[in-house]
Amino acid sequence: MSKNEWPLWEIFIRGQHGLNHRHVGSLHAPDAEMAIRNARDVYTRRNEGVSIWVVPSNAITASSPSEKGPLFEPANSKVYRHPTFFDIPDVVGHM
Amino acid sequence: MYAQLVKSEGSKTRDEMTPEEIAFQERIDRGERIEPKEWMPEGYRKTLIRQMGQHAHSEIVGQLPEGNWITRAPTLERKAILLAKVQDEAGHGLYLYSAAETLGISRDELLEQLHSGKMKYSSIFNYPTLTWADIGAVGWLVDGAAIMNQVPLQRTSYGPYARAMVRICKEESFHQRQGYDIMMKMAAGTPEQKAMAQDALNRFWYPSLMMFGPSDKDSVHSAQSMAWKIKINTNDELRQKFVDQTVPQAEYLGLTIPDPNLKWNEEKGGHDFSEPDWSEFFAVIAGNGPCNEERLGARVKAWDDGAWFRDGLMAHAEKAASRRHAAE
Numbered sequence: 001m002s003k004n005e006w007p008l009w010e011i012f013i014r015g016q017h018g019l020n021h022r023h024v025g026s027l028h029a030p031d032a033e034m035a036i037r038n039a040r041d042v043y044t045r046r047n048e049g050v051s052i053w054v055v056p057s058n059a060i061t062a063s064s065p066s067e068k069g070p071l072f073e074p075a076n077s078k079v080y081r082h083p084t085f086f087d088i089p090d091v092v093g094h095m
Numbered sequence: 096m097y098a099q100l101v102k103s104e105g106s107k108t109r110d111e112m113t114p115e116e117i118a119f120q121e122r123i124d125r126g127e128r129i130e131p132k133e134w135m136p137e138g139y140r141k142t143l144i145r146q147m148g149q150h151a152h153s154e155i156v157g158q159l160p161e162g163n164w165i166t167r168a169p170t171l172e173r174k175a176i177l178l179a180k181v182q183d184e185a186g187h188g189l190y191l192y193s194a195a196e197t198l199g200i201s202r203d204e205l206l207e208q209l210h211s212g213k214m215k216y217s218s219i220f221n222y223p224t225l226t227w228a229d230i231g232a233v234g235w236l237v238d239g240a241a242i243m244n245q246v247p248l249q250r251t252s253y254g255p256y257a258r259a260m261v262r263i264c265k266e267e268s269f270h271q272r273q274g275y276d277i278m279m280k281m282a283a284g285t286p287e288q289k290a291m292a293q294d295a296l297n298r299f300w301y302p303s304l305m306m307f308g309p310s311d312k313d314s315v316h317s318a319q320s321m322a323w324k325i326k327i328n329t330n331d332e333l334r335q336k337f338v339d340q341t342v343p344q345a346e347y348l349g350l351t352i353p354d355p356n357l358k359w360n361e362e363k364g365g366h367d368f369s370e371p372d373w374s375e376f377f378a379v380i381a382g383n384g385p386c387n388e389e390r391l392g393a394r395v396k397a398w399d400d401g402a403w404f405r406d407g408l409m410a411h412a413e414k415a416a417s418r419r420h421a422a423e
Binding site for chain 1: 130132133134179182183186189190193194196201202203258259262266405406408409411412415416
């Protein structure tokens, strides 16, 4: 095995104008410029995008699966954050 | 099937499972996807690395029999199409390697295991592509068999694997259609061309049936992999489906499937057919197929010959980075 393994990059593609970049996968490349070139060949062979972001994988900090409860459960009890929580009489019209 | 003989680890009864393992199995039974950083049994991780690695290697080695015909395609259009297909196979290999890397093994390590013979690739790619009709047969039958296997894998329990399969399946049906298109042209051509198409079918039929792996009664690893939902259908189920799908396609071409026992069985609602020669299958898997040496040799040579280039690009990137660093 070569000790010189190319670093890993996470690839984000904007599918169409007006949409967010979305994570599509990862690939190896020696530097950012080559990562973009490789991403074009690996992830946009069928016109899947109009823009590419590449990010070194080791630059991403992810939440841990074990934190799922403390992070996300508090939102469960706050149903009043959704507009459907409030009953507005029909006569008032669209709101 | 691109992963034919995947050794499964850690077959346990419920009584033998730890509470963590039980909770994990329950998540899978509920249809939840497992994601990279989440807890998983070591056996699940190892079995997946083996299966996804074998799958990725098959995509990569699968470029070789077709690459053989890029310079000899009969027209410029056929050449461009074949080139695009082979490029897709490279892409499929890369999606799968990067999905496998989320399990804590590097792509270089996977390649090292392929090159040393520790990891396998599908037996089908150890057969030669002797004529242009073989390129048709490979697309029609080999990619057809691969699709049969890959469509259910879009629902596999490991998230990155399932997502890679979604991408691959979207692209794969182009491959099968281009193969069938070649077969239609050949079968409707001169008597010599039609004979060439028949010859390709004769040679690729049984190796294609072998792609689904050994018969269920001899497939010792299926049960655990199915419980973990990294295998969705049994080998025999998929093989039956493939035969039933392919028979009318061969009829349309006016070609004969090389099996005197092939006939419709009303009672089971499927075709009866002859099993491939399993001793041949095990011989090819063990390294004694017609092209094993050539295929692996070409892979190792490409990797070794490319080392200076990979190292050069890396050295350039490091130099540029340190120059930027100094300028800041």
